[in-house]
Amino acid sequence: MVSSRGPGFRRCAWALALGLATTVAVAWFAMFWPAGRHGYGPPAATDLGLVMTSDGRRLWSLSEGKNASHRVISYWFNQVSGHALMIPTADFEARKFNMQTLPRHLRPDSIDDLNMLAWYREVGWPMKALTCSIHWRTQVRNADIIYSVRGGVQLPRDREFQPRALPLTPLWGGMAASSLLYAAMWFVxxxxxxxxxxxxxxxxxxxxxxxxxxxxxxxxxxxxxxxx
Ligand SMILES: [Zn+2]
Structure with missing residues (x-):
């Protein structure tokens, strides 16, 4: 194939396309690896604190998991046997978390928008390039919960009933930086x-x-x- 723009131009275009494809492939790979008992990505084991709904009647626990290619913020509605769990005001004040300190794509507009359980994820390496969130929708039976995905495509659940999602929402800065890096590698x-x-x-x-x-x-x- 002969192009009037020369082999250098064609090689640059190919390197950029392959760089972008590599960035997306690495991010998708990071979404599902490792799949341990806690589900996909790193376990959300670091407690961030508590957030109260605007009516002051429902408490949410926020926690975080992080590794080099995957960051997850989990939101869990505090309840036992269907009853909202409340704690003394002083305890709440001590553990209160300001959700606004999280990046925009890792939190809902308002905690009131959430239902029971949600995970906000960003994936990619070396920079985070894609994001999506997975939301608890309704419970059919004990472990049979229907989830929905925002900013991505919902995949069938795995054998452990873990929800799976393919993130499709780009984080432009990270996407561009990672793509350029991989493009340079491909060019060489x-x-x-x-x-x-x-x-x-x-x-x-x-x-x-x-x-x-x-x-x-x-x-x-x-x-x-x-x-x-
Ligand atoms: Zn010839």
Missing amino acids: LLASAARWRTAQRWRRGRCLRCGYPRTGLREGSLCPECGQ
Whole structure:
């Protein structure tokens, strides 16, 4: 294939496309790895604190899990046997958490929008590139809970009934930074592959441009295939 813009331009375009594809593939991989007993990604084991609904009647616990490629904020409505769990005001004040300190994509507009349980996730490496959230919707039976996904595509639940989702909402800064990094890597790879191919053609006496065998042709004559 011959382009009027030259091999450098084509290689850049390919490197950028592959860089973007790599960023998305790595982010999706991070979404499902590792799948332990706690579900996908790192366990949300770090307590962030409590958030109260605007009517002052429902408490939510927020916790966080983090590794190099996956960050999750979990929101859990405090209840026992269907009854909202309340604590003394002094205890609440001591554990109160300001949700506004979280990035916009890792929290709901208001805690009142949530129902029972939710996970907000951002994934990607080296920068976080995609985000989505998974929400408790209704309970059919004990472990049979119907979830919904915002900012992504819902996948069938796994054998442990863990909800799965493919994040589709880009975090533009991280997406661009990771893509450029991977694109640079791809550019180097593509350039070395091209150099290697040229060296092979040289050694086998083929046209350096299209690879047509030049055996029997006069030295310096034009390639009968591509005219180079
Ligand atoms: Zn040729």
